[in-house]
Amino acid sequence: MPTYIALTYTADVDWTRPEYAEETKEYIAFGQAAADVLRGGHALYPTATATTVRVPDGKGGEVVTSDGPYTETKEALTGFYLLECADLDEAVAVAAKIPAAWNGTVEIRPVITF
Numbered sequence: 099m100p101t102y103i104a105l106t107y108t109a110d111v112d113w114t115r116p117e118y119a120e121e122t123k124e125y126i127a128f129g130q131a132a133a134d135v136l137r138g139g140h141a142l143y144p145t146a147t148a149t150t151v152r153v154p155d156g157k158g159g160e161v162v163t164s165d166g167p168y169t170e171t172k173e174a175l176t177g178f179y180l181l182e183c184a185d186l187d188e189a190v191a192v193a194a195k196i197p198a199a200w201n202g203t204v205e206i207r208p209v210i211t212f
Contacts (some may be wrong), residue, residue, distance in 0.1 A: 101137065101209040102189040102200045106198035108173035113141045124197040132192055139179035173202050180209070
């Protein structure tokens with residue numbers, strides 16, 4: 099069966115904070131309900147904790163790091179799920195049940211297995 103990644107884009111918040119406990123429960127409920135197709139997934143800490151890595155001179159060049167991403171958007175990449183579904187239609191049906199789809203965006207992409 100094909101594997102899809104469902105990238106969640108929501109408000110850039112720290113899901114470990116108590117004020118998000120109720121919404122976090124919705125994600126836990128989704129995980130339990132979709133257990134048959136879930137193959138992994140995690141929430142991500144806010145973008146302020148990110149480190150961007152570049153090698154501007156190409157392979158073997160100097161590694162340049164900076165704090166966080168450069169883009170400023172309403173929604174940020176806040177998590178992902180790996181879904182093993184029969185086809186894209188099933189992946190879309192599952193993604194529509196992820197709480198991020200209700201107040202943000204879920205992007206689905208097929209995964210290439212090498």
